[in-house]
Amino acid sequence: MTVRKIMKAKEKHDVVTVKPDDDVSSAAAVLAKHRIGAVIVTADGAGVDGILSERDIVRALGTSGPGCLSNKVRELMTSSVIGCGMDDTANSVMERMSEGRFRHMPVMEDGRLAGVISIGDVVKTRIQEIQNENAALTGMIANTW
Numbered sequence: 155m156t157v158r159k160i161m162k163a164k165e166k167h168d169v170v171t172v173k174p175d176d177d178v179s180s181a182a183a184v185l186a187k188h189r190i191g192a193v194i195v196t197a198d199g200a201g202v203d204g205i206l207s208e209r210d211i212v213r214a215l216g217t218s219g220p221g222c223l224s225n226k227v228r229e230l231m232t233s234s235v236i237g238c239g240m241d242d243t244a245n246s247v248m249e250r251m252s253e254g255r256f257r258h259m260p261v262m263e264d265g266r267l268a269g270v271i272s273i274g275d276v277v278k279t280r281i282q283e284i285q286n287e288n289a290a291l292t293g294m295i296a297n298t299w
Contacts, residue, residue, distance in 0.1 A: 155243065155244040155245075155279055155280065155283050156240065156241055156242065156243060156244070157238050157239065157240050157241070157242045157243075157244070157247060157261055157271060158240040158241065159279065160244060160271055160275050160276060160279045161240070161261060161268070161269050161271065163275075163278075163279055163282075164269075164271070164275055167269060169194060169267060169268075169269055169270055170184060170188050170190060170193050170194070170270075171193060171194045171195070171196045171199065171267075172184055172193050172194075172195055172196075172206065172227055173195070173196070173197060173227070174195050174197055174203050174204070174226065174227055174228035174231070175226050175227070175228065176226070176227045177223070177224055177225070177226065177227070178206075178211060178214070178222060178223050178224070178225050178226070178227055178229075178230055179223040179224065181193060181206055181211075181227050182211055182223065185208060185211075191207055191208050191257060191258060191272070192205050192206065192207040192208070192257070192258040192270075193205070193206050194260055194267060194270060195227055195228070195231045196267060199267070200265075200266045200267055201265075201266075201267065202235050202237060202260045202262070202267055203228075203231070203233065204227075204228070204231035204232055204233040204235060205231060205232050205235050205258060205260070206227050206230060206231040206232070207232070207256075207257070207258065210230045210231065210232065211223075211230065214230050232256075235260060236250055236254055236256070236259065237259060237260040237261065237262050238250070238259050238260075238261055238262070238271070239261070239262055239263065240261060240263050240268065244276050244279055244280050244283075245280075247259060247271065247276055248273070248276050248277075248280070251273050251276070257272055257273045257274075258270055258271070258272050258273075259271055259272075
């Protein structure tokens with residue numbers, strides 16, 4: 155299973171982004187509005203400058219208090235972002251997400267932001283793949299008796 159297939163299976167393909175100079179409070183409103191856990195930070199809409207997650211905001215609230223909501227996104231975002239390509243496998247993406255302890259990954263194609271996948275997207279696709287394999291094996295066994 156490739157990232158391309160995961161992207162095709164997703165219900166929503168829109169990439170929700172914010173700009174590095176947006177206030178954290180407006181980014182939090184975007185997260186709430188779209189009911190998502192992270193947004194891609196991009197100045198130009200094509201590249202990835204960073205990613206801002208709910209966790210980033212909660213950690214800042216815990217250490218700095220509510221004043222951090224007036225900070226710029228660039229001050230809280232994770233700027234060292236690990237992404238993937240359309241032809242990467244679901245297993246390699248799951249491994250990178252698990253090792254890095256993050257739940258969202260930008261998908262790049264031809265040097266441009268093409269989408270975002272979450273660990274939930276990957277797990278859902280992997281479960282479907284295992285169910286299909288199980289059904290095929292069950293059918294093969296049933297046909298040999």
